[in-house]
Amino acid sequence: MSEKSSRRQFIDLSFRIAGIAGIGGAAALLTKRASGNAVFQVDPAKCAACDLCRTSCVLSHSAVKAVNNFSECGYCQLCPAYYDVASQPDEMGLPTGKTCPQEALKRRVVGKVDKDDPNNNYYEYTIDESLCDGCGKCVKACKPPAGNGSLHLQVRYSRCLECDACSIQRVCPQNAIVRVPTPGLSPAKKHA
């Protein structure tokens, strides 16, 4: 009798362990599948461009970069994201200081060029992502009323390691790092 009891107990325990392992494995698989269908992204409506994207990413060169929404951009001659508009002007009347510490924001004249009066020209602003460290100074300078708000920070998936727990999200005071379905609708388009 005692042998039968111990055998029964062994079989019972074995099934319990197998059941728990099965449930745990299924949970892990579902979690991995769910996280694989979503990525982290910056919600521009919440982002305060506080510099934590630069300092908190696990990468030494943050995966967060500034991007310019050209449909919103004013193509201004005197872009406050490019120029430090409070700096002393040069002989042409243009500010001598730049907003970006890394000089990652590039400027070029586009369209019909008036060489006699630069006030008549339009300028395109692009970001050199190899230099941009995601500090957000340009984003902050572009926010209304100073600018149109076309510049905003975004996670670049070519660099992002897709950590299960984003270290920037953990410290973001605005809760601006959100999960979005991969790799599709970004918060920027959601708020358009």
Add this chain to the structure above:
Amino acid sequence: MGTSVESKQEKLLRRLKELGIPSAAAIGAFSSLAKPESRKTAPPVPPLIQVDLSKPFAPSHKYALSLTLGRAGSVHLFSNSLIGVAIGAADRIYVLGDGQVFIFEPGGNLVRKWKAQEHASCLVVSPDKKVFIGASGRVEIYGDEGNRLGGFSIGDGSKPASVTSIKINRSEILVADAAARLIHRYDINGRRLGEIGTQGHSGFMLPNRTLDIAVDSRNVIWAADAGRHRVSSWNSDGQPIGRFGKFGTHNVEDFVGCCNPVNIAVAPDGKIVTGEKVAARVKVYSSEGKILAVIGSEHFDPNCLHLHLAVDSKGRVIVADPVRLQLKVFSPDINSGVRESL
């Protein structure tokens, strides 16, 4: 390209990713050990652009706040929006806000209000008390009681017109179209007469997608060319006359930021009044562009994208603050300045 050599930590994390090993625990450990500074609170948000008026300015004219309408104390006149102001007969103040037209006596008493059309963006009042209201692609005409009298479409149909300002020049209706970057000329029946801003000119530069205009007693049309940081003047046939203004943050007569001035009005004696965003201030110039007075940013919300302007027959400057939903009236100090004539 241009990046530093991957650290050992980054190599390990990338390897973990390749192997598909959940790295939450590893990330948490590395983050806490390798970057303790990431636990800092967010740095304080620096203020908006500070205007550095390094050079002292002694105004030759002064203005004092004499009346506030709207959110003053417990009185809430405007609930959601305040987007235009104009002066009518007997210096009555016509205000466009909350989808309605409010009519005030010069002293601030509300005479009446009535519903305007949808998406109304600007208004002007003719000497015979007709109210012209601009909206997306159209101008609607109302009587003083709010009865609709007619209307007409704006533009040639190739592009939806963005009507941001409307003024009357003799018998013509001038409509500022920010989408086309020019000023349309129409007669009272909606017949297109021509345009202003294209002769010898590549169109107004409007990064903030708004164009404000004004007409003085000599029928000179003034435009706030924000992208060029200047005020330009035109005759009724669309010929350019002149301009003044430039970008700058160190002289009070200059215009700050990416695009200013955003609003403009003309006083009966020919003074030009401009409204700026970022600095959120109103400035008064002579018609030659000499700075005469500044109504400072302490009166307005710093987040204003516009400061809608009007000037009545007594030279009072009426300013609509669309963020604080207030209408402020500034009266000139008659003991200041020299009365200027055109």
